[in-house]
Protein backbone atom coordinates (compact mmCIF):
# COMPACT_ATOMS: atom_id res chain seq x y z
CA UNK A 796 0.00 0.00 0.00
CA UNK A 797 2.74 2.47 0.95
CA UNK A 798 4.81 1.31 -2.04
CA UNK A 799 1.81 2.03 -4.32
CA UNK A 800 1.70 5.58 -2.93
CA UNK A 801 5.43 6.09 -3.55
CA UNK A 802 5.12 4.74 -7.12
CA UNK A 803 2.07 6.95 -7.79
CA UNK A 804 3.95 9.97 -6.42
CA UNK A 805 6.86 9.21 -8.75
CA UNK A 806 4.60 8.70 -11.79
CA UNK A 807 2.61 11.90 -11.13
CA UNK A 808 5.84 13.84 -10.62
CA UNK A 809 7.34 12.50 -13.89
CA UNK A 810 4.10 13.25 -15.82
CA UNK A 811 4.29 16.79 -14.42
CA UNK A 812 7.85 17.12 -15.77
CA UNK A 813 6.69 16.14 -19.28
CA UNK A 814 4.13 18.95 -19.47
CA UNK A 815 5.42 21.91 -21.45
CA UNK A 816 4.09 24.73 -19.32
CA UNK A 817 3.65 27.52 -21.84
CA UNK A 818 0.28 29.00 -20.91
CA UNK A 819 -0.89 30.00 -17.46
CA UNK A 820 -3.41 27.10 -17.36
CA UNK A 821 -0.68 24.55 -18.14
CA UNK A 822 1.54 26.06 -15.45
CA UNK A 823 -1.34 25.75 -12.96
CA UNK A 824 -1.94 22.13 -14.00
CA UNK A 825 1.78 21.37 -13.62
CA UNK A 826 1.77 23.03 -10.19
CA UNK A 827 -1.27 20.96 -9.16
CA UNK A 828 0.42 17.78 -10.42
CA UNK A 829 3.50 18.49 -8.26
CA UNK A 830 1.19 19.16 -5.27
CA UNK A 831 -0.63 15.84 -5.87
CA UNK A 832 2.74 14.07 -6.19
CA UNK A 833 3.88 15.46 -2.82
CA UNK A 834 0.51 14.47 -1.26
CA UNK A 835 1.01 10.89 -2.49
CA UNK A 836 4.58 10.96 -1.13
CA UNK A 837 3.34 12.15 2.29
CA UNK A 838 0.57 9.52 2.27
CA UNK A 839 3.21 6.88 1.58
CA UNK A 840 5.29 8.05 4.56
CA UNK A 841 2.21 8.23 6.81
CA UNK A 842 1.12 4.70 5.82
CA UNK A 843 4.68 3.43 6.44
CA UNK A 844 4.69 4.93 9.95
CA UNK A 845 1.19 3.51 10.61
CA UNK A 846 2.45 0.06 9.55
CA UNK A 847 5.42 0.42 11.92
CA UNK A 848 3.13 1.46 14.77
CA UNK A 849 0.80 -1.47 14.10
CA UNK A 850 3.79 -3.85 13.98
CA UNK A 851 5.04 -2.55 17.34
CA UNK A 852 1.55 -2.80 18.81
CA UNK A 853 1.16 -6.40 17.59
CA UNK A 854 4.60 -7.32 18.98
CA UNK A 855 3.75 -5.80 22.38
CA UNK A 856 0.38 -7.50 22.35
CA UNK A 857 1.75 -10.97 21.60
CA UNK A 858 4.51 -10.42 24.18
CA UNK A 859 1.92 -9.50 26.81
CA UNK A 860 -0.19 -12.53 25.91
CA UNK A 861 2.77 -14.91 26.08
CA UNK A 862 3.88 -13.52 29.48
CA UNK A 863 0.30 -13.87 30.74
CA UNK A 864 0.27 -17.47 29.48
CA UNK A 865 3.62 -18.09 31.23
CA UNK A 866 2.15 -16.84 34.50
CA UNK A 867 -0.80 -19.22 34.16
CA UNK A 868 1.41 -22.20 33.38
CA UNK A 869 3.67 -21.24 36.33
CA UNK A 870 0.65 -21.36 38.64
CA UNK A 871 -0.31 -24.75 37.24
CA UNK A 872 3.29 -25.97 37.63
CA UNK A 873 3.38 -24.87 41.27
CA UNK A 874 0.00 -26.52 41.92
CA UNK A 875 1.20 -29.74 40.31
CA UNK A 876 4.42 -29.65 42.38
CA UNK A 877 2.42 -29.07 45.58
CA UNK A 878 0.14 -32.04 44.81
CA UNK A 879 3.13 -34.29 44.04
CA UNK A 880 4.93 -33.20 47.23
CA UNK A 881 1.79 -33.83 49.30
CA UNK A 882 1.31 -37.32 47.83
CA UNK A 883 5.00 -38.08 48.46
CA UNK A 884 4.76 -36.79 52.03
CA UNK A 885 2.02 -39.28 52.96
CA UNK A 886 4.21 -42.42 53.12
CA UNK A 887 1.82 -44.03 55.60
CA UNK A 888 -1.64 -45.63 55.32
CA UNK A 889 -4.44 -45.87 57.87
CA UNK A 890 -6.06 -49.23 58.54
CA UNK A 891 -9.75 -49.42 57.60
CA UNK A 892 -10.48 -51.91 60.40
CA UNK A 893 -8.68 -50.56 63.49
CA UNK A 894 -7.51 -47.12 62.38
CA UNK A 895 -3.88 -47.93 63.03
CA UNK A 896 -1.35 -45.93 60.99
CA UNK A 897 1.06 -48.21 59.13
CA UNK A 898 4.11 -47.46 56.96
CA UNK A 899 3.52 -47.48 53.20
CA UNK A 900 6.01 -50.32 52.81
CA UNK A 901 3.81 -52.67 54.91
CA UNK A 902 1.00 -54.37 52.99
CA UNK A 903 -0.66 -55.63 56.19
CA UNK A 904 -1.71 -53.78 59.35
CA UNK A 905 0.81 -54.35 62.12
CA UNK A 906 -1.99 -54.48 64.74
CA UNK A 907 -4.82 -56.53 63.23
CA UNK A 908 -3.32 -57.98 60.05
CA UNK A 909 -5.87 -56.28 57.75
CA UNK A 910 -4.69 -55.83 54.15
CA UNK A 911 -4.07 -52.34 52.72
Ligand SMILES: [Zn+2]
Pocket residue numbers: 890891892893894895904905906907908909
Ligand atom coordinates in the same frame (compact mmCIF):
# COMPACT_ATOMS: atom_id res chain seq x y z
ZN1 LIG B 1 -5.52 -52.76 61.69
